[in-house]
Amino acid sequence: MAGEILIMIPQYGELNRIYSDFIVSHTFSFDKQKFITNFYKQYNDTKAFEAAILELVLDKQKEQYTLILDSLRAEIEKNMMLYEKYPLLDDEIISRVCYHFADRYNIDIEEQLEVTQKLNKPLNEAYNRYDSIDYREHTAEEEKQAEKEYERCKAEYEKEKEELDKLYELQKQARKEAFQYIENCCGDIYKLSFHFMEILAKYIPVAKDKPEELTKPSEPDMQEEAPKEEQHEYFDMELLSHVYTTCVGEQFENISEYDFYACMNLHPGKCKLKIKTREKIRVCYLIFLMGEQLPKLDRENWKKNILKMLDIEENYYKSKYKEPVSDFPSDSNQKFAKEMDAIFR
The missing domain is CATH 1.20.1050 (Glutathione S-transferase Yfyf (Class Pi); Chain A, domain 2)
Known part of the structure; x- marks a missing residue:
């Protein structure tokens, strides 16, 4: 010692x-x-x-x-x-350097996401050609060529998707580390x-x-302060990045991706997440879908606190959250439900 x-x-x-x-x-x-x-x-x-x-x-x-x-x-x-x-x-300076560290992979992710998305269209086209070849006259050589083209597109896409997943994992680790040192x-x-x-x-x-x-x-x-608890992560950055891209600017007022991550994980912060006018019902449906990703104990705690943070009454939530998937949804609700299905399926 x-x-x-x-x-x-x-x-x-x-x-x-x-x-x-x-x-x-x-x-x-x-x-x-x-x-x-x-x-x-x-x-x-x-x-x-x-x-x-x-x-x-x-x-x-x-x-x-x-x-x-x-x-x-x-x-x-x-x-x-x-x-x-x-x-x-001061707290602002410390927050700034932590946010900068947490967002260090943002540009790389944006660039890699663009590359990956560009490969998605030719992959789908190659798959459709290969999948539908049995429904029309074709030679064995044409079938072989269609299969070869599909496998090539698939390999290219999966290679870039793997790189994207690695960047998301690095981003997740960086943000977790940043939160540990933000005090x-x-x-x-x-x-x-x-x-x-x-x-x-x-x-x-x-x-x-x-x-x-x-x-x-x-x-x-x-007086000695009580030890600070490690902030809990309900949702990882990969999921929240998709939700952020779809919902911020549409269902929520503009907010940085980092602050959105903090809000959805109930981390303390100065930036308040705000619902846009006439979007509360769709946000209720989003809360329901996100809650379904959590274990039951976490789900109830998270749902209670996120509703409180967003100023949504529990009775309102219970009566409205299924409207986007009701028997007769509005066009905007139907569109939103499809977007959410693409994220949470």
């Missing part, structure tokens, strides 16, 4: 370099945000910190452990000073550092000629 203290000193040093770089040049990246978050997760146990110091004190000569702990205290003091004296990272931990690290300073004071004296006393955070700030 004492070795953790030796590792912690350069880790604090790197944290301070990240802070200083931002203060000087306002540069920030997702990798830096990951480092900050991982730093907090790794060192947020004050009991383990004190146990490591105690082991160091018992294991080393006073001159050695004093040198080590003084170095650590210097890095902690610098970190607290940077946080207190300068405007550091601002700078304030938490500041409070944690204050606890560390109090613990260090037990083992090495604070210099009397110290130029400035660190300001103790207020009591509410000193």
Whole structure:
């Protein structure tokens, strides 16, 4: 455990370099945000910190452990000073770098989707020619050629579709990772550092000629926050990307794909999903279809919360959600039902 203290000193040093770089040049990246978050997760146990110091004190000569702990205290003091004296990272900056990381595959997906869709038409045409050849006079050579053309088109399409699926999977992983690091931990690290300073004071004296006393955070700030729960993913990005393409701008007001993903998975965010005028019935049908993709326990919880988020009364939902597939649906409802069938079949 004492070795953790030796590792912690350069880790604090790197944290301070990240802070200083931002203060000087306002540069920030997702990798830096990951480092900050991982730093907090790794060192947020004050009991383990004190146990490591105690082991160091018992294991080393006073001159050695004093040198080590003084170095650590210097890095902690610098970190607290940077946080207190300068405007550091706010939630908007952190969200921006996380969103950028989450959307890193968007352009590649758009390009690959276009390639794949272009191959879909010749594949269908080749299949129709091959499938219908028995219904007209043809030679064995013509049948062989039709089959060969179909297999060629199919292979080309499946190759590009496989690439598209890989990109969707990479996008899913990137977005999942981005959500894990979207919280601002700078304030938490500041409070944690204050606890560390109090613990260090037990083992090495604070210099009397110290130029400035660190300001103790207020009591509410000193309270340890409950650990943040990992955000649940009800629906993956591949499904929601299809829903987004079909429904945003039609059933919902314009919203970024990333925010749409967050809203449909009930993740907290500033952007509110809004239903367009006269589209509530079709949204109810969409909610029904999406709920059917979930296990029963998740389904009820998700449905209750998504209805609340979209300001849809439960009684209204129950009375309207099947209208697009009723016996006499309107043209717009019928069209929407077909679009949904293409996504959820």
